[in-house]
Protein backbone atom coordinates (compact mmCIF):
# COMPACT_ATOMS: atom_id res chain seq x y z
CA UNK A 1 0.00 0.00 0.00
CA UNK A 2 1.25 3.49 -0.86
CA UNK A 3 0.14 6.72 0.77
CA UNK A 4 1.05 10.30 -0.20
CA UNK A 5 1.24 13.29 2.15
CA UNK A 6 1.97 17.00 1.83
CA UNK A 7 3.25 19.50 4.35
CA UNK A 8 3.63 23.27 4.42
CA UNK A 9 5.06 25.57 7.07
CA UNK A 10 6.21 29.16 7.55
CA UNK A 11 8.22 30.77 10.32
CA UNK A 12 9.10 34.39 10.90
CA UNK A 13 12.74 35.59 10.70
CA UNK A 14 14.00 37.41 13.78
CA UNK A 15 17.28 38.79 15.09
CA UNK A 16 19.22 36.81 17.71
CA UNK A 17 17.90 33.40 16.70
CA UNK A 18 19.99 30.65 15.06
CA UNK A 19 18.92 29.71 11.53
CA UNK A 20 18.42 25.95 11.34
CA UNK A 21 17.04 24.41 8.17
CA UNK A 22 16.85 20.69 7.53
CA UNK A 23 18.90 20.13 10.69
CA UNK A 24 21.77 22.32 9.36
CA UNK A 25 22.91 25.40 11.25
CA UNK A 26 23.27 28.13 8.63
CA UNK A 27 25.35 31.25 9.30
CA UNK A 28 22.95 34.21 8.94
CA UNK A 29 22.26 37.31 11.06
CA UNK A 30 18.66 36.23 11.69
CA UNK A 31 16.91 32.96 12.51
CA UNK A 32 13.41 31.55 12.64
CA UNK A 33 11.10 32.24 15.56
CA UNK A 34 9.13 29.39 17.10
CA UNK A 35 8.42 27.25 20.15
CA UNK A 36 10.95 24.63 19.00
CA UNK A 37 14.07 25.48 17.00
CA UNK A 38 11.59 26.47 14.23
CA UNK A 39 13.22 24.31 11.57
CA UNK A 40 10.60 25.02 8.93
CA UNK A 41 11.97 22.32 6.59
CA UNK A 42 11.66 19.52 9.15
CA UNK A 43 8.24 20.83 10.20
CA UNK A 44 6.96 20.55 6.61
CA UNK A 45 8.45 17.04 6.40
CA UNK A 46 6.76 15.97 9.65
CA UNK A 47 3.40 17.28 8.47
CA UNK A 48 3.82 15.45 5.15
CA UNK A 49 4.55 12.16 6.93
CA UNK A 50 1.72 12.64 9.44
CA UNK A 51 -0.59 13.51 6.54
CA UNK A 52 0.35 10.35 4.66
CA UNK A 53 -0.28 8.32 7.84
CA UNK A 54 -3.66 9.99 8.43
CA UNK A 55 -2.32 11.17 11.79
CA UNK A 56 -3.28 14.85 11.80
CA UNK A 57 -0.52 17.43 12.12
CA UNK A 58 2.46 18.39 14.26
CA UNK A 59 0.38 20.86 16.28
CA UNK A 60 -1.65 17.91 17.61
CA UNK A 61 1.38 15.73 18.31
CA UNK A 62 3.63 18.51 19.69
CA UNK A 63 1.38 21.29 21.05
CA UNK A 64 3.02 24.73 21.46
CA UNK A 65 1.62 24.78 25.02
CA UNK A 66 3.92 21.86 25.95
CA UNK A 67 6.73 23.50 27.91
CA UNK A 68 8.89 20.37 27.65
CA UNK A 69 9.19 21.09 23.91
CA UNK A 70 10.48 24.67 24.28
CA UNK A 71 13.61 25.14 22.16
CA UNK A 72 13.67 21.44 21.26
CA UNK A 73 15.63 20.41 18.16
CA UNK A 74 13.20 19.52 15.40
CA UNK A 75 15.44 16.55 14.58
CA UNK A 76 14.17 15.05 17.87
CA UNK A 77 10.55 15.72 16.90
CA UNK A 78 11.11 14.13 13.49
CA UNK A 79 12.62 11.09 15.23
CA UNK A 80 9.32 10.68 17.11
CA UNK A 81 7.29 10.99 13.89
CA UNK A 82 9.64 8.46 12.28
CA UNK A 83 8.97 6.05 15.19
CA UNK A 84 5.21 6.41 14.67
CA UNK A 85 5.67 5.76 10.92
CA UNK A 86 7.72 2.62 11.61
CA UNK A 87 5.19 1.34 14.17
CA UNK A 88 2.54 1.61 11.45
CA UNK A 89 4.76 -0.43 9.12
CA UNK A 90 5.66 2.30 6.64
CA UNK A 91 8.93 3.31 5.01
CA UNK A 92 9.69 6.42 2.97
CA UNK A 93 9.66 5.79 -0.78
CA UNK A 94 10.71 9.34 -1.66
CA UNK A 95 10.54 12.84 -0.26
CA UNK A 96 10.55 16.08 -2.26
CA UNK A 97 11.01 19.43 -0.52
CA UNK A 98 10.92 23.04 -1.67
CA UNK A 99 12.39 25.72 0.59
CA UNK A 100 11.16 29.23 -0.17
CA UNK A 101 13.60 31.91 0.98
CA UNK A 102 14.82 35.17 -0.56
CA UNK A 103 18.06 34.80 1.40
CA UNK A 104 20.45 33.33 2.41
CA UNK A 105 21.55 31.35 -0.61
CA UNK A 106 20.90 27.74 0.38
CA UNK A 107 22.74 25.82 -2.35
CA UNK A 108 25.84 25.19 -0.15
CA UNK A 109 23.68 23.58 2.57
CA UNK A 110 21.38 21.34 0.52
CA UNK A 111 23.64 18.27 0.59
CA UNK A 112 23.95 18.54 4.38
CA UNK A 113 20.16 18.72 4.73
CA UNK A 114 19.74 15.70 2.44
CA UNK A 115 22.29 13.75 4.52
CA UNK A 116 20.48 14.66 7.76
CA UNK A 117 17.10 13.56 6.39
CA UNK A 118 18.57 10.39 4.92
CA UNK A 119 19.86 9.38 8.34
CA UNK A 120 16.75 10.53 10.27
CA UNK A 121 14.38 8.66 7.94
CA UNK A 122 16.65 5.67 7.27
CA UNK A 123 16.61 6.03 3.47
CA UNK A 124 19.29 6.65 0.86
CA UNK A 125 20.14 10.18 -0.23
CA UNK A 126 18.73 9.32 -3.69
CA UNK A 127 15.26 9.09 -2.13
CA UNK A 128 15.39 12.69 -0.93
CA UNK A 129 15.28 15.79 -3.09
CA UNK A 130 15.55 19.35 -1.77
CA UNK A 131 15.05 22.45 -3.91
CA UNK A 132 15.40 26.07 -2.90
CA UNK A 133 13.67 28.97 -4.58
CA UNK A 134 13.12 32.67 -4.02
CA UNK A 135 9.84 34.43 -4.76
CA UNK A 136 11.58 37.12 -6.83
CA UNK A 137 11.17 39.64 -4.02
CA UNK A 138 7.40 39.16 -3.86
CA UNK A 139 5.33 38.54 -0.74
CA UNK A 140 6.44 37.79 2.83
CA UNK A 141 9.28 35.53 1.78
CA UNK A 142 10.42 38.05 -0.83
CA UNK A 143 10.47 40.80 1.83
CA UNK A 144 12.62 38.45 3.96
CA UNK A 145 10.03 38.44 6.75
CA UNK A 146 10.06 34.67 6.91
CA UNK A 147 11.00 31.38 5.31
CA UNK A 148 8.52 28.80 4.03
CA UNK A 149 8.88 25.15 3.14
CA UNK A 150 6.70 22.57 1.46
CA UNK A 151 7.16 18.83 1.33
CA UNK A 152 5.57 15.89 -0.45
CA UNK A 153 6.26 12.35 0.71
CA UNK A 154 5.30 8.93 -0.59
CA UNK A 155 5.18 6.17 2.02
CA UNK A 156 4.99 2.45 1.31
CA UNK A 157 3.76 -0.39 3.49
CA UNK A 158 4.71 -3.94 2.48
CA UNK A 159 1.58 -5.49 3.98
Ligand code: MG
Pocket residue numbers: 009010011034038040043
Ligand atom coordinates in the same frame (compact mmCIF):
# COMPACT_ATOMS: atom_id res chain seq x y z
MG1 MG B 1 6.35 25.11 12.31
